[in-house]
Amino acid sequence: MxxxxxxxxxxxxxxxxxxxxxxxxxxxxxxxxxxxxxxxxxxxxxxxxxxxxxxxxxxxxxxxxxxxxxxxxxxxxxxxxxxxxxxxxxxxxxxxxxxxxxxxxxxxxxxxxxxxxxxxxxxxxxxxxxxxxxxxxxxxxxxxxxxxxxxxxxxxxxxxxxxxxxxxxxxxxxxxxxxxxxxxxxxxxxxxxxxxxxxxxxxxxxxxxxxxxxxxNGFPEAGSNGDGEVSLTAGAIAAGLTETDAYADIDSFEKADASAYGKDAFGVTGTRADGSKVTAIHARNLPAGKRKCPKALTCSKGDTDGYDGWTEGRAEMVRCHRAEGERRAFCAVVRHQAPAPFPGDDLDPVLSGLESALETLWPTVSAETARDGESLLP
Structure with missing residues (x-):
């Protein structure tokens, strides 16, 4: 993206x-x-x-x-x-x-x-x-x-x-x-x-x-958001997840408890038929402690400030981005929680799915995606 x-x-x-x-x-x-x-x-x-x-x-x-x-x-x-x-x-x-x-x-x-x-x-x-x-x-x-x-x-x-x-x-x-x-x-x-x-x-x-x-001097003229772009919402995150191949089968969504992820953080948790849950959170001011690998996980460093972490039945990714161009600084957090260990300890499809979920957490989305998300949350 x-x-x-x-x-x-x-x-x-x-x-x-x-x-x-x-x-x-x-x-x-x-x-x-x-x-x-x-x-x-x-x-x-x-x-x-x-x-x-x-x-x-x-x-x-x-x-x-x-x-x-x-x-x-x-x-x-x-x-x-x-x-x-x-x-x-x-x-x-x-x-x-x-x-x-x-x-x-x-x-x-x-x-x-x-x-x-x-x-x-x-x-x-x-x-x-x-x-x-x-x-x-x-x-x-x-x-x-x-x-x-x-x-x-x-x-x-x-x-x-x-x-x-x-x-x-x-x-x-x-x-x-x-x-x-x-x-x-x-x-x-x-x-x-x-x-x-x-x-x-x-x-x-x-x-x-x-x-x-x-x-x-230097202040931008009106319309700097770009055509058809609107601010990200929890519903838009849900809609974005359903647009991915990895999470198109999510049955239901609810707003995630994002209180531990800093002021203004928000997101959703989606539940699949097998009981697994996917949580995606957009965090404008992610506390420093949340950018570090938890002791319960095995981690590798991500390509930006953050990490990739996993253990049996649980995987998560954190990515933090600096302000750049028309985008302000923000962090994206995604987590996959399964009711049992991942089949065959094969993490590749799980991590690939989390990477696609990260793409749903950018600060703006298309107006169409935002509209689609309005009906996905209770």
Whole structure:
């Protein structure tokens, strides 16, 4: 399958030129390059050096926020030069708005959406290496981190804030190695940067008129998801499994318990007539411990971060992929549990089936597959 589509203390204001209604610059000035040709591209993100926003002057707004508005707000708080921006409705739920800033091997995901039962403040103690509450001028945020591992996994830094509007605002940064409490590290994107970002009153599903008019150089135009592509769902995973030769005989599906696989993980478990079960999980933030071979299995290293593991009657695969192109970082987990040892200890067909199941866990699927999956789950 083809691939698809979060500083130093001197904070800087944006890769962004704020265009307000009534501003003196004309559209013609912006659309004409040095050779006189008309151009509307935003090919190179740039940042105008300025002071960070004064918390006392920040106010929430009532205009629907856009991914570009969130990118503009983010660049007022973090001193980075994004090479590209991903996300939009490609990776975020219908009641969320968000974007992903990408530079080198680093990425910063920023989003806002409705509060659910799985807030970082209640979940992180079970799934992350450490958690803390950090105060800022505009609120107190939850900070959580996952430590880097010896196999090259860099770890991650997540910051979350529940606003008085009943929303969660979250930022997730990956790329630099997290070797201890990130508050004690000198990171390109610091804990203080992210706390000030998520507690910024303008960051939300609603924002100010000013921010809705912000233009961020290099931000993609609408339609970046590609024709006919929609976000992956549990039903779409089920439909994808039935489209494979290995699992076309699955009789029934149910949503899998993915709570051990990190915030936002989801998937399905399919049951065959012989009682064997196949579980497939898409995990956006898979804890480091889940990327290692369990002691109960014999394992070999996969071709990405992850492993292939097996024992009598059980086999599983984990693959983790970095953000690339229009695709954000994610992990795929598949497991085959049989009621008896595999016939003749022949693992080849089992592992081949799991490899085909991995292909059903990419972040986007065709709209047709998503529709087919709507009727497969209770």
């Amino acid at each position: 083809g691939q698809r589509g979060m500083g130093p203390q001197g904070l800087a204001l944006l890769a962004v030129a704020i265009l307000l209604a009534g501003c003196g610059s004309s559209a013609a000035d912006d659309a004409t390059d040095a050779g006189g040709a008309s151009s509307s591209s935003r090919s190179e993100p740039t940042r105008s050096e300025s002071n960070p926003p004064d918390p006392a002057e920040l106010r929430p707004g009532n205009e629907p926020a856009t991914p570009e508005a969130l990118a503009a707000i983010t660049l007022e708080h973090v001193d980075v030069d994004p090479e590209s921006f991903e996300g939009g409705d490609l990776y975020f739920e219908q009641d969320e708005v968000g974007t992903v800033l990408v530079w080198g091997e680093d990425s910063l995901e920023v989003k806002a959406g409705a509060v659910d039962d799985d807030l970082l403040s209640t979940w992180c103690h079970e799934g992350m290496s450490g958690c803390a509450e950090v105060k800022a001028a505009t609120g107190t945020a939850t900070v959580a981190w996952d430590l880097a591992t010896g196999d090259g996994t860099p770890g991650q830094l997540m910051v979350s804030y529940e606003s008085d509007r009943g929303e969660e605002r979250r930022a997730a940064y990956t790329g630099e190695r997290i070797t201890k409490d990130p508050r004690r590290l000198s990171l390109e994107v610091s804990v203080d940067d992210l706390v000030s970002l998520v507690t910024d009153p303008r960051l939300g599903t609603k924002t100010t008129v000013e921010m809705t008019k912000a233009q961020v």
